[in-house]
Amino acid sequence: MPRPSAASAAAPAPQGRTGRPPVTSRAEILAAARRLIDRDGWEKLTIRRLAAELGIGATTLYHHIRNKDDLLVLMLNQYTAELGRPTLPSDPRDRIVAAATAMRDALASWPWAAEILTADGFVGLLDENALWMVEAIVAGADDYGCTPAQSVDVFRGIWYYTVGEVLVRANTARRRAQDPDRVFSEAFDPEKLPHLAAVFDRWAQFAQRDTYPEGLRIFVDGMLAKATSRL
Amino acid sequence: MPRPSAASAAAPAPQGRTGRPPVTSRAEILAAARRLIDRDGWEKLTIRRLAAELGIGATTLYHHIRNKDDLLVLMLNQYTAELGRPTLPSDPRDRIVAAATAMRDALASWPWAAEILTADGFVGLLDENALWMVEAIVAGADDYGCTPAQSVDVFRGIWYYTVGEVLVRANTARRRAQDPDRVFSEAFDPEKLPHLAAVFDRWAQFAQRDTYPEGLRIFVDGMLAKATSRL
DNA sequence: CCGACTTTTCGAACATGTTCCGAAAGTAGC
DNA sequence: GCTACTTTCGGAACATGTTCGAAAAGTCGG
Numbered sequence: 001m002p003r004p005s006a007a008s009a010a011a012p013a014p015q016g017r018t019g020r021p022p023v024t025s026r027a028e029i030l031a032a033a034r035r036l037i038d039r040d041g042w043e044k045l046t047i048r049r050l051a052a053e054l055g056i057g058a059t060t061l062y063h064h065i066r067n068k069d070d071l072l073v074l075m076l077n078q079y080t081a082e083l084g085r086p087t088l089p090s091d092p093r094d095r096i097v098a099a100a101t102a103m104r105d106a107l108a109s110w111p112w113a114a115e116i117l118t119a120d121g122f123v124g125l126l127d128e129n130a131l132w133m134v135e136a137i138v139a140g141a142d143d144y145g146c147t148p149a150q151s152v153d154v155f156r157g158i159w160y161y162t163v164g165e166v167l168v169r170a171n172t173a174r175r176r177a178q179d180p181d182r183v184f185s186e187a188f189d190p191e192k193l194p195h196l197a198a199v200f201d202r203w204a205q206f207a208q209r210d211t212y213p214e215g216l217r218i219f220v221d222g223m224l225a226k227a228t229s230r231l
Numbered sequence: 232m233p234r235p236s237a238a239s240a241a242a243p244a245p246q247g248r249t250g251r252p253p254v255t256s257r258a259e260i261l262a263a264a265r266r267l268i269d270r271d272g273w274e275k276l277t278i279r280r281l282a283a284e285l286g287i288g289a290t291t292l293y294h295h296i297r298n299k300d301d302l303l304v305l306m307l308n309q310y311t312a313e314l315g316r317p318t319l320p321s322d323p324r325d326r327i328v329a330a331a332t333a334m335r336d337a338l339a340s341w342p343w344a345a346e347i348l349t350a351d352g353f354v355g356l357l358d359e360n361a362l363w364m365v366e367a368i369v370a371g372a373d374d375y376g377c378t379p380a381q382s383v384d385v386f387r388g389i390w391y392y393t394v395g396e397v398l399v400r401a402n403t404a405r406r407r408a409q410d411p412d413r414v415f416s417e418a419f420d421p422e423k424l425p426h427l428a429a430v431f432d433r434w435a436q437f438a439q440r441d442t443y444p445e446g447l448r449i450f451v452d453g454m455l456a457k458a459t460s461r462l
Numbered sequence: 463c464c465g466a467c468t469t470t471t472c473g474a475a476c477a478t479g480t481t482c483c484g485a486a487a488g489t490a491g492c
Numbered sequence: 493g494c495t496a497c498t499t500t501c502g503g504a505a506c507a508t509g510t511t512c513g514a515a516a517a518g519t520c521g522g
Contacts, residue, residue: 017489017499018489018490018497018499019487019497019499019500020486020487020498020501021488021500022499023500023501046477046479047479056501058480058502059481059482059502060501062479062480062481063499063500063501067479067480068479114349118345118402119402120403121415128420131424132423134424135425135427138426139425139426148429148430149433151426151430152433152437152438153437153442153446156446157392157442160395161388161395162391162395163395163398164391164393164394164395164396165395168390168391171349171351171352172351172352174351175351175352184352184355188362189359192359192363192366193362193365195369195382198379199379202379206379206380206383207387211384211387211388212391214457215387215388215450215454218388218450218453218457219392219446219453221453222452226449248468248518248519249467249468249469250467250469250470251468251469251471252469252517252518253470253471277507278509279507279508279509282472287472288471289472289510290471290472290510290511293510293511294469298509298510299508299510
């Protein structure tokens with residue numbers, strides 16, 4: 001099990017350390033992956049290419065990362081660390097909204113987010129550089145007067161909404177890269193689906209707007225109101 | 232491009248039809264896929280196994296389905312057709328909630344839903360047996376007094392929330408099959424993440440409850456209220 | 463019966479993520 | 493120097509989804 005050892009790279013034998021000396025490190029892998037993505041695009045980031053970039057065997061990578069999802073989560077953690085944390089508003093409600101928006105923005109600017117968002121226990125793999133957003137949401141709900149259970153509910157609802165938005169956004173973006181922008185391929189039968197047929201030709205236009213913040217505020221307000229009214 | 236021809240299977244030459252006679256059909260493929268899933272579980276549904284079940288070459292399948300995602304969407308459409316449509320409440324708000332809940336339930340009882348939920352333009356691939364839920368939501372918003380744009384917004388928000396819930400649910404279920412049920416693998420540093428540390432040991436318990444309906448109602452109420460207040 | 467045309471079938475091949483397992487390359491004790 | 497022991501490396505192999513191209517098996521017009 002490779003501990004996050006302090007050695008960055010080819011320090012021959014940092015201490016009384018036994019075993020074959022490693023030719024690479026986790027930090028080097030992350031750097032190479034980033035290089036590869038910046039140069040060729042994130043679709044080109046494969047295990048074998050990454051190994052080639054490092055000049056090592058493909059399977060060697062699996063001694064430093066658990067699997068590809070794990071690698072992407074590590075990169076996301078590193079990325080969020082660079083983003084830094086904004087100063088959050090003092091009002092609990094505004095703080096929740098700000099943290100959730102930061103969460104969305106971080107994932108939205110991460111085009112391959114959809115790849116790992118579906119990973120098992122994704123939230124549990126994040127480190128403190130990303131978890132401050134979760135903390136801020138739960139803390140905000142707490143400060144507003146929610147019980148612990150209600151605070152967790154607030155986060156879960158926001159999380160569902162955010163995951164769905166990022167995922168749909170990523171996939172429609174990927175589709176727009178090929179087809180013209182149209183969500184539905186063919187028109188609807190006005191007999192059976194009258195309302196959908198009526199908005200058919202404007203759907204793409206409507207769906208193009210970013211309604212995440214509006215929906216978020218509505219959700220947060222509703223959750224907080226309901227939670228505290230029940231006390 | 233194989234049209235949805237009426238031929239179910241090995242009708243030798245239904246009409247003046249040219250070309251090599253097909254040895255299988257889309258309907259047979261769907262039936263075999265279902266058989267395979269019922270017998271061995273949905274993880275075992277692979278292209279090659281499916282072809283073997285049908286006694287045909289693996290690549291032959293690609294003349295009847297576009298790809299595996301397409302196959303799963305076809306199966307979902309077939310499944311929703313069997314589910315039938317509930318009688319919806321007359322009150323617009325209740326109708327929206329009922330349709331969204333039906334949407335969630337259909338996907339939740341579909342353990343491999345997460346596989347295709349991330350497919351490009353997923354909603355655009357559904358047929359009328361599934362789209363009635365979308366229609367009902369848009370119609371409900373319309374009847375409540377929303378503008379077309381607002382109605383689309385209502386659906387989109389619900390859709391994000393639903394997709395996220397189904398996806399997270401599916402993945403935590405998959406994880407629970409291996410590990411004990413714990414979302415976070417290790418405890419939090421009480422210094423940096425105090426609120427998360429405080430609820431750490433109760434998180435799994437809280438997260439186990441089904442809060443989808445509650446969050447949905449809050450969201451729908453908020454969206455409808457805000458939309459009509461702006462007229 | 464024969465050649466043109468059309469549609470379907472399917473084996474070979476490719477890239478991918480990942481597991482297995484033996485080899486390599488060090489240190490520690492003697 | 494020699495023998496453990498430990499850790500890392502990496503090639504072979506596997507299953508997966510999918511593409512390509514050539515062969516097969518029909519119909520149609522003569």
